[in-house]
Amino acid sequence: MNGFFNLDKPVGISSGEAVRRVKKELGKVKVGHAGTLDPSASGVLPILVGKATRLSDEFLGYRKKYLAQVTFGVTTDSYDAEGNVLQKTSVGDLPELSVGEIAGSVRSLLESQTVSTSPTAQPGTIIFQTPPPYSAIKTNGVRAYKLARENKSVDLSPRPVTIYDWNISEVSEGPDEYPECDLEVECGRGFYIRSLAHDLGQHLGIGAHLSALRRTMVGNFAITDAITLDDLVVRLRSGLIDEVLLQIDRVFEDLPAAILTSEQVKDIGYGNSVILCPTRAYAKRNTSTESLRGYGPNGELIALMERDLALGSWRSVKNFA
16 A cells, blocks of 8 residues: 545644654554644644555655745734734734735835845745754754743744745734735745745834744645545544545646666666666657656566666666666
């Protein structure tokens, strides 16, 4: 049993707990996840099963999309609704906020954080972002959140992260009449939506925190195709796993593919490189790629392969045989 479940993780449980519940249904098979979601967040959480667990690192570099709810006028020590309130401005002292004004502040904030030396060929915008005190980043060998829980000083340096796109879709009145907005963000590895919400509040001069978060995409895993945990458990108990288990090559479906001979499959299994003939080996027309999927003569996925330019051959970087 190898593949993925595109899980819509509910609010209230950790990513590890979601994995535990799936593993309980599957029995003696390796299960993991790709990309942690906090218990207070919901949305796309790819569950990796069997040999697909070898691909957990692949997901780290994939783009992710989030729908965030930002509440203005209240700051917390964790930058989200789970933390202790540090400052609370009276609703009557808050300015009227519009979509245009918040969008202008987001734009100005990101411009102030943009890395001026970013390469022109780099997609998206690279900014320097300071992670929240309650984060898993290590400082002097200790997780920052452990220091924060002990009321110890947490000094995290700004880190380069990438934001690809964002949009303010709505401003409304939230609980206790505090204004809130819906903020859609597409970002890369290591980006903290909590920090963006906090920094936006500081930039506006009224404070803010992340009050809700839903992840809507990880790579090509979209929320529109995701299954709830309850529905997944029902399917697994009913023996309908084939209806929800996605094949391993779903992650690499945008890459060209090559059909390997039986001898080449053996070579790949021994860790050797192989020579491929572009005129007959590629299942897609793009022969200038540096990565491709390697399939055996019977159509089974053998490996994810990369080109060795020095030798003019291809080697396996992820083997699934």
